[in-house]
Amino acid sequence: MQHAFTRLGRTLVLACMATVLAACGGSGSDTKAPTTGTLSLKLTDSPIDNAAKVVVVFTGVELQRADGTRVMITLPAPREIDLLPLQDGRTVSLLDGTAVEAGAYQWMRLLITAEQNLQSGSYIQMMDGNRYPLYIPSGSETGLKLQHAFNVAQGAITRLVIDFDLRKSVHAPPGQAPNWFLRPTLRLMDELKVGTVAGTINLTDLATAQGTTLAACKPGLYLFNGLGATPDDMDGITTDGNDPVIYRMLPNDGVTTTVSYTVPFVEAAAYTLAATCNYDVDASAALSEYDPTALAATPPAANPPGFQTMKWSKKDVTVLANQTATVTLP
Numbered sequence: 001m002q003h004a005f006t007r008l009g010r011t012l013v014l015a016c017m018a019t020v021l022a023a024c025g026g027s028g029s030d031t032k033a034p035t036t037g038t039l040s041l042k043l044t045d046s047p048i049d050n051a052a053k054v055v056v057v058f059t060g061v062e063l064q065r066a067d068g069t070r071v072m073i074t075l076p077a078p079r080e081i082d083l084l085p086l087q088d089g090r091t092v093s094l095l096d097g098t099a100v101e102a103g104a105y106q107w108m109r110l111l112i113t114a115e116q117n118l119q120s121g122s123y124i125q126m127m128d129g130n131r132y133p134l135y136i137p138s139g140s141e142t143g144l145k146l147q148h149a150f151n152v153a154q155g156a157i158t159r160l161v162i163d164f165d166l167r168k169s170v171h172a173p174p175g176q177a178p179n180w181f182l183r184p185t186l187r188l189m190d191e192l193k194v195g196t197v198a199g200t201i202n203l204t205d206l207a208t209a210q211g212t213t214l215a216a217c218k219p220g221l222y223l224f225n226g227l228g229a230t231p232d233d234m235d236g237i238t239t240d241g242n243d244p245v246i247y248r249m250l251p252n253d254g255v256t257t258t259v260s261y262t263v264p265f266v267e268a269a270a271y272t273l274a275a276t277c278n279y280d281v282d283a284s285a286a287l288s289e290y291d292p293t294a295l296a297a298t299p300p301a302a303n304p305p306g307f308q309t310m311k312w313s314k315k316d317v318t319v320l321a322n323q324t325a326t327v328t329l330p
Helices: 203-209 279-283
Strands: 010-017 036-045 051-065 070-082 092-101 103-113 123-126 131-135 144-146 150-152 157-165 180-182 185-190 194-202 220-225 246-249 258-267 269-276 313-319 324-326
Touching: 051 092, 051 131, 070 092, 144 185, 150 157, 185 258, 194 203, 194 269, 194 313, 220 258, 220 279, 246 258, 246 279, 313 324
Parallel strands: 131 180, 194 324
Antiparallel strands: 010 036, 010 157, 036 092, 051 070, 051 103, 051 123, 103 144, 103 150, 123 131, 157 185, 194 258, 220 246, 220 269, 269 313
16 A cells, blocks of 8 residues: 555535526527536645645646537646645635536546656645655646546536545655656546535544554544445455545544544435544555455464454445535444
8 A cells, every 4th residue: 555645635626607698799589598608616625744735737627528529728827736725625716717618528637737857847845845746657648537427507507526635646656756646536526416424423432442542543534435335444456345435534632532524525325434543554554454355364363464454433324415414433
């Protein structure tokens, strides 16, 4: 597992607002149905604790229509956006009021400057002041592609949300210094079809249920697709279970018993919410991977790596559009 960060999530909010437009030079009976919409793109994220800046340089957005034609939206100038200040629902606009054709689209591509050894492109700056280029292999050609169909409606509002999760996607690969890989995991959702999961977690009870103490608990919160899901760590391996849709570290000062959490931009669906006191396993590549499919060995010393390295408390939750599902754990 190569996680550079313990907490680094980013969300892009895309709103395609189809407005009622009059035909040029006409009114009354000459008014035609709208054929375009306006495109607004916003960014938001969740906190991180071991970087001072994560700057992505955006240059435009490319859209693929269902008829095979492409729409290129080029920014007037490259836009540097530091993702770190954007958290807890705070956003910054990337596009605002850009006209696009109404209709069906097959995919979207975010165009960014992220090339190897490029000091003027996307970069990460660490707490010690060191700055490293962020690059995508073949990034200048491929950008950040979202292979997901969507529609821009005529005379209505279509809002899309892009979950831009660098927590799963920023790595410092061996032998590539001073460059860092940027391979984001992106999710595209309809903003009118997302809700929120919020609640509280009693860390003392969580620690007791998992056989540890409040002081020793390294709490983390995970959201998995489907009811009754078997929790797994974020390892990119599909053979031992589904990776979480969302996961994050929770604060623990060793004194406060109860912590609150809020997870916005959750697509309306059924999920399993899980908490663990073993988030440090997921946060560090140096620790053993967790494998929920590993079977106990005899003698116990022969147990395979990852066997019972994480314990979980979980509950099912159904998220409805524009509503908040409240869940307490354990």
